[in-house]
Amino acid sequence: MTTDVGDRLVDGYALVVFDLDGVIYLIDRPIPGAVEAVGRLHAEGRPVAYATNNASRRSSEVADLLTGMGVPARAEEVLTSAAAAAELLRDRLPAGAAVLVVGTEALRAELRAVGLNPVSRADESPLAVVQGFGPQVCWADLAEASVAVRGGAIWVATNTDPALPSGRGPLPGNGALVAVLRTALGRDPDVVVGKPEPALFTTAARRAGHGRALLVGDRLDTDIEGARRAGLDSLLVLTGVSDAAELLAAAPHRRPTYVSMDLSGLFDPAAVVRVPGEAGGWSVAERDGTLELSGSGRPLDALAVLCGAAWSVRSARIRAGSTQARTALAALGLSG
Template identity: 40%
Template sequence: MTLLSSLAATPHRILDRYDALLVDLDGTVFRGGAPVDGARDGLSGRASVYVTNNASRSPQQVAEHLTSLGVEVEAADVLTSAQAACTLAASLLDSGEGAVQGTRPTAYVVGAGSFRGLATDAGFRVVDSADERPDVVLHGHSPENNWAVLSEAALAVRAGAVYVASNLDTTLPSERGLLIGNGSLVAAVVSATGVTPHSAGKPGPAMFEVAARHLGAERPLAVGDRLDTDIAGGIAAGMDTLCVLTGVSGHREILHTTWRPTWIAANLRDHLDGWTARQDGDTVIVESGATGDVDVMAAEALAVAAPLVWAADDRGEDLTVDAASGDSAATEALAAWR
């Protein structure tokens, strides 16, 4: 891991600068059911809240999954976008959008059973049909979100229900690759109704702000694998960010992003010292330092090259990135970029 404005440092020294980690799950701590290498070691002993856009599991289920992977977590240290969606929906209705003041609001839930439970806990009466004229449609990810469920949501939205999505991630990382995410199915309802939902999850800042308050953190670090949610959300909340290359966003996307992380790392544990980059004309030349696993070398090469490319992008210049002549480690690292 490399701080983009200074020399390289070890993961533990860098993370120790922060009093809390606000950590994404899918693609950062695990992919599907498999743990991400280095995540447990990087998180061990650190104050953390797990901030996830995945609304398919309850906080308790998430905590149990993490514990099974060796990351000791309490349900109170998990904040899901389903929880955020319930809070947002209640706020919208309280402000006069939808429900009649003073009545118990009704909700049609597109998503997992745990989402229905959270909605009930939040004060909603959950209904099973658009014919019951729900005040709000809460839309979260679930493998059971089929045509019939989405059509019922569309009917409710067209009838005037407030539409709230837990998140708009178009893909969901898994050990097999990127699966269809909640945002892709939200797009079907939007296409059918012409109504754009309110979104409760990342990249909005609210989840990060709530998580930081939960820990009483003054110097939190937002950690994730996805630029357009984790990093954009951390930036929106005014926090430093760490992008790990274990999930959705790849090296080349990060190289030309407007959501620029404070830090870049292969994962939450591994790091190599001594990598440098310099500009030579219209080329950024990467020189290797300590060598090791190719994925870690690729991350170090990106971390030192990115600030130069970002600065050039801001000037309207187009730079290429290449390895120093004869530097086989740097050549191997750049070849591993995705």
């Protein structure tokens, strides 16, 4: 197996499905090159979709946000865990049923849109609790949810991302808030809707018809695992949460098909590699439980070779065996 992708990666797929945070933007600012990459796909007439675990905005709001960044997007192209959670509860509960919401107004709006009644207190007899990320979620919200779940309400989490990317580094995500309730209740949610559950991706993939869909994400534990569970190829971009060190330590169910530093890998065969892979110029030897990289070449090729070695011997300890290797490891954010 080689690391050379050959033709443009995007040409092998009928649909490109993007995660948002860490791929297209960080919080509310576009990642360098993302606007241009999506614009190029639109210019070529290629369909795209966006799948996000973020439940703090409605699909229409996400589309407006993208459009404001220079990425024209329609609400129907956006798949959010908030909308998916609302649809799941619509199918399980009577029309007009009360649902206690831990999250933002966007999550409440999605519930109203499917005919359910969002409430804030356990004494309003909710049949379910839906928990999504919201920067204003506080102890009182979690306390009401705890009382409702102990009283028999179904507990649905939009996602369990432990952190979300930001310009200041990873910050606590919905998974951290779910963990608070998990600790208090002594059990897991009844249902988790978002990634790595495959629902968002399988819904998006159906839009590709008989063609293949490619998932582009920045997290191994949600995007890549979710893509694998949905049977999709995936591209990990190193612009968000997961880095090269995490990739080398990845379990089999969290290993991507391809890796690129950013979205340029969709179009430039020299900017993307298949992992694991072998490439002329680089070699890896195991010495005393450490993988020693030697030779020269592109840093991404070095990463592909290292993935093959690390995944085979289950060791992610790396050191450089040459000056060129030291430079490549530095470019990848790996000590050596």
